[in-house]
Amino acid sequence: MVKIKILDDTLRDGQHALSHQFTPDQVAEIAGRLDKTGVDAIEVGHGNGLSGSSCQYGIGYASDEEYLTAAASVLKHAKLAIIVLPGIGTRENFEMAKRCGVQIVRVSTQITEADIAMQHIEMAKKMGFETRAILTQAQVLDVEATVRQAKLMESYGADVVYLFDGSGYMLPGQIRERFTAMKEALNVPIGFHGHNNLQLALANSLVAIECGAEHIDTCLKGFGAGAGNCPTELLVAAANRLSIETGIDLFEILNIGDELIVPLMPRPMDLTSDCLMLGYAGVYSSFRLFAQRAAEKYGVDSRKVIAEVGARKCTEGQEDLCIDVAYEMSKAAKEER
Amino acid sequence: MVKIKILDDTLRDGQHALSHQFTPDQVAEIAGRLDKTGVDAIEVGHGNGLSGSSCQYGIGYASDEEYLTAAASVLKHAKLAIIVLPGIGTRENFEMAKRCGVQIVRVSTQITEADIAMQHIEMAKKMGFETRAILTQAQVLDVEATVRQAKLMESYGADVVYLFDGSGYMLPGQIRERFTAMKEALNVPIGFHGHNNLQLALANSLVAIECGAEHIDTCLKGFGAGAGNCPTELLVAAANRLSIETGIDLFEILNIGDELIVPLMPRPMDLTSDCLMLGYAGVYSSFRLFAQRAAEKYGVDSRKVIAEVGARKCTEGQEDLCIDVAYEMSKAAKEER
Numbered sequence: 001m002v003k004i005k006i007l008d009d010t011l012r013d014g015q016h017a018l019s020h021q022f023t024p025d026q027v028a029e030i031a032g033r034l035d036k037t038g039v040d041a042i043e044v045g046h047g048n049g050l051s052g053s054s055c056q057y058g059i060g061y062a063s064d065e066e067y068l069t070a071a072a073s074v075l076k077h078a079k080l081a082i083i084v085l086p087g088i089g090t091r092e093n094f095e096m097a098k099r100c101g102v103q104i105v106r107v108s109t110q111i112t113e114a115d116i117a118m119q120h121i122e123m124a125k126k127m128g129f130e131t132r133a134i135l136t137q138a139q140v141l142d143v144e145a146t147v148r149q150a151k152l153m154e155s156y157g158a159d160v161v162y163l164f165d166g167s168g169y170m171l172p173g174q175i176r177e178r179f180t181a182m183k184e185a186l187n188v189p190i191g192f193h194g195h196n197n198l199q200l201a202l203a204n205s206l207v208a209i210e211c212g213a214e215h216i217d218t219c220l221k222g223f224g225a226g227a228g229n230c231p232t233e234l235l236v237a238a239a240n241r242l243s244i245e246t247g248i249d250l251f252e253i254l255n256i257g258d259e260l261i262v263p264l265m266p267r268p269m270d271l272t273s274d275c276l277m278l279g280y281a282g283v284y285s286s287f288r289l290f291a292q293r294a295a296e297k298y299g300v301d302s303r304k305v306i307a308e309v310g311a312r313k314c315t316e317g318q319e320d321l322c323i324d325v326a327y328e329m330s331k332a333a334k335e336e337r
Numbered sequence: 338m339v340k341i342k343i344l345d346d347t348l349r350d351g352q353h354a355l356s357h358q359f360t361p362d363q364v365a366e367i368a369g370r371l372d373k374t375g376v377d378a379i380e381v382g383h384g385n386g387l388s389g390s391s392c393q394y395g396i397g398y399a400s401d402e403e404y405l406t407a408a409a410s411v412l413k414h415a416k417l418a419i420i421v422l423p424g425i426g427t428r429e430n431f432e433m434a435k436r437c438g439v440q441i442v443r444v445s446t447q448i449t450e451a452d453i454a455m456q457h458i459e460m461a462k463k464m465g466f467e468t469r470a471i472l473t474q475a476q477v478l479d480v481e482a483t484v485r486q487a488k489l490m491e492s493y494g495a496d497v498v499y500l501f502d503g504s505g506y507m508l509p510g511q512i513r514e515r516f517t518a519m520k521e522a523l524n525v526p527i528g529f530h531g532h533n534n535l536q537l538a539l540a541n542s543l544v545a546i547e548c549g550a551e552h553i554d555t556c557l558k559g560f561g562a563g564a565g566n567c568p569t570e571l572l573v574a575a576a577n578r579l580s581i582e583t584g585i586d587l588f589e590i591l592n593i594g595d596e597l598i599v600p601l602m603p604r605p606m607d608l609t610s611d612c613l614m615l616g617y618a619g620v621y622s623s624f625r626l627f628a629q630r631a632a633e634k635y636g637v638d639s640r641k642v643i644a645e646v647g648a649r650k651c652t653e654g655q656e657d658l659c660i661d662v663a664y665e666m667s668k669a670a671k672e673e674r
Contacts, residue, residue: 171578172509172540198575199533199568203509203540222608231536231608237617238535241508250617251640254610270605271559271568273591280574280587303588 003245004209005040007104008232009193009217010261011071012083013224015047016285018264020060024070026264030220032074033256038247039232040215041104043081044071047225049108050082050089050097064093068100079103079130086116091123098127108134108164110315111141114152121156132191132215133158139169139282140313143177147185160189160215165204168197168227168275169282175204179211191215194230196222197279199271201230202238209244220257223265226285227275233257277303281310290319294326304329340582341546342377344441345569346530346554347598348408349420350561352384353622355601357397361407363601367557369411370593375584376569377552378441380418381408384562386445387419387426387434401430405437416440416467423453428460435464445471445501447652448478451489458493469528469552470495476506476619477650480514484522497526497552502541505534505564505612506619512541516548528552531567533559534616536608538567539575546581557594560602563622564612570594614640618647627656631663641666 011027031042044067046052046060053060060067064082072080081104082097094105105124107117117133124131133153138146150161163178175192182190192208192215194201205216218235222228233253239246274288283291283306291309295302308325348364368379381404383389383397390397397404401419409417418441419434431442442461444454454470461468470490475483483500490498500515512529519527529545529552531538542553555572559565570590576583611625620628620643628646632639645662 171575172543173579196536199536199539199571202536206509233610234536234608234613237613238508241617242510251638254613254640258610268605268607270607271571273570273595276571276574276591280578301588303591 001243001245002209003214004239005215006232006235006246006248007041007043007081007215007217008034008039008220009043009229010219010223010232012043012045012047012049013229014219015045015060016225017223017228018266020046020053020058022061022067024062024066027067028070028074030256030260031071033260035075035078037249037252037256039078041079041081042071042075043083043106044068045082048085048088050084050093052085052088065096065100068097068102072101081106083108083134084120085109086120089120094124094127098129103130104132105129106132106134106162108136111135111138111146111149114149117153118156121153121158125157130159131157132160132162134162134164134193136164136166137284137315138163138165138178139167139174143181146178147181150182150186154186154188158188160191161186162191162193162215162217164193166195166225167282167284168195168201168279170200170204171198172200172203172207175207176211179208179213183212189214191217193217195224195226195279196229196269196271197227197275202234205230205235206238206242220253220261221265222269223261226278226288227271228269231257273303277306281307283310283314284316286316287314287319287322290322294322298326298330300326300329300333338580338582339546340551341576342552343569343572343583343585344378344380344418344552344554345371345376345557346380346566347556347560347569349380349382349384349386350566351556352382352397353562354560354565355603357383357390357395359398359404361399361403364404365407365411367593367597368408370597372412372415374586374589374593376415378416378418379408379412380420380443381405382419385422385425387421387430389422389425402433402437405434405439409438418443420445420471421457422446423457426457431461431464435466440467441469442466443469443471443499445473448472448475448483448486451486454490455493458490458495462494467496468494469497469499471499471501471530473501473503474621474652475500475502475515476504476511480518483515484518487519487523491523491525495525497528498523499528499530499552499554501530503532503562504619504621505532505538505616507537507541508535509537509540509544512544513548516545516550520549526551528554530554532561532563532616533566533606533608534564534612539571542567542572543575543579557590557598558602559606560598563615563625564608565606568594610640614643618644620647620651621653623653624651624656624659627659631659635663635667637663637666637670
């Protein structure tokens with residue numbers, strides 16, 4: 001029987017959907033309930049990871065230390081995980097995480113920049129963390145280049161290598177090619193993290209599992225950035241049907257989502273046109289508001305701004321480009337008249 | 338280049354989500370906008386098809402004739418379609434449909450009962466309709482039996498044969514097996530109609546297309562029974578990415594959904610636990626309220642009622658069985674104490 005390990009990411013990716021305003025009490029309550037279900041790991045923190053709380057990414061309700069302490073106080077079975085982006089998280093953060101009882105550190109870079117993860121991975125390993133590597137915006141590289149970046153991560157010592165489809169852009173065929181090739185090329189386990197901008201987070205997770213992925217990220221009720229993630233309860237349901245073992249009770253995981261997450265959700269995780277466009281174009285959800293504001297300012301269609309930003313393969317940190325794109329569109333439209 | 342034909346089912350399946358209360362004016366406005374996009378066909382009527390308006394299924398806001406006349410008055414490009422369930426729709430209904438300008442009649446039966454469609458298909462053919470056959474609750478038969486029922490429909494004269502996954506139960510692997518076998522065995526085109534109870538409506542539609550399905554049903558914003566259908570705009574987006582031709586402009590189809598459907602939606606098409614359970618268990622959405630009421634009456638878990646109803650392979654018309662199931666569960670629980 002195939003077994004997979006679920007990392008529940010509600011308390012980290014869900015922060016994006018809540019403007020990073022989970023309280024430590026909520027974190028403790030949700031983590032405590034999740035801990036008893038059999039999830040393998042629970043990721044906690046600011047949406048952008050260690051030291052993510054900032055004017056740029058949004059100020060968190062609590063500090064990393066407060067969040068991690070709250071979660072660690074209730075965990076008996078599940079491993080406590082954090083994410084770190086090189087350039088934001090530092091050695092001091094890792095030491096704090098260690099003191100708080102964190103077991104898994106996930107080092108995340110754009111898929112084109114695996115090399116900047118080396119120091120962080122080596123440091124985390126030395127400090128005794130289970131260390132996992134994440135390649136985000138996975139769609140911008142072809143299969144061969146993807147495998148090359150994944151092997152770099154393995155060479156630095158990563159215990160697991162994930163592809164993240166943060167824009168919810170990838171189609172099942174793209175997942176199949178990449179996971180088949182990674183499974184073949186790597187010795188360490190591989191993982192997947194999907195978003196639902198094209199309502200393919202579950203379908204893509206199932207393809208990844210079929211191709212050998214052992215680690216899947218999910219969020220309760222899909223509560224996460226953009227159109228949300230693969231819902232934890234949905235993956236458990238599909239896994240039951242396919243005789244894939246998750247160790248998680250379906251009814252209890254449904255209960256937790258309904259009792260603790262639904263009341264917190266500022267909006268339902270349905271598929272808005274904006275979210276669909278982000279997935280269609282391969283644009284990260286952090287661009288959405290920028291595109292809307294720029295489109296309004298220059299009197300153009302925000303969806304077309306998103307499409308153009310996608311065509312230019314913009315990545316996180318380049319959100320201001322929406323202004324240039326909207327300005328150029330407006331200028332071109334005037335010249336046409 | 339692969340081409341598919343989209344039948345937009347918003348004005349028929351969407352009736353379920355609106356308690357059959359579309360007005361003829363709304364039908365005319367939505368059909369008129371859809372007509373210009375390049376959809377192949379637009380299905381209109383009561384959610385349960387011709388003569389579906391009744392105490393049992395819900396009284397429609399308008400009569401079949403009023404709906405069809407409203408739609409026919411605006412259509413210039415798309416074909417006007419209706420659905421009919423043998424045992425409900427009659428010859429008189431067909432004659433009225435003909436007068437109203439209906440071009441496509443879709444005759445729908447449970448997948449185990451293709452034989453009861455013979456007379457209706459033959460009659461529709463004789464009257465000059467393009468006649469399509471629908472096999473619902475497709476999951477209850479294995480691949481071989483599915484093909485047998487599909488071939489029966491073909492032998493009666495069906496111009497297209499569809500599988501309907503009305504409970505949103507089927508997994509991509511089940512779709513692949515069935516459509517591969519049907520494509521091999523049938524001479525007429527095949528089609529798919531998926532629901533989103535496991536967030537697989539798009540993924541399953543794409544698998545069906547890959548295996549040779551040429552006809553796909555969709556609804557604007559996914560607005561339909563239960564967890565809703567494959568969203569029209571989402572299939573267009575995915576088809577664009579895969580170079581599958583739909584003939585439909587993505588931005589205009591997004592506009593129609595946002596301008597005309599979103600304001601009518603009583604609730605967002607997000608994935609509630611009830612809908613997920615229906616998909617998990619393979620139970621049609623008409624059971625949902627029955628299960629909830631019975632569970633409340635007998636103090637048991639409505640989700641477990643749904644799971645049991647699914648295990649017993651109940652089909653539409655057997656909704657009262659929820660009472661028996663809930664009663665038995667309550668009795669068993671008392672005996673355990």
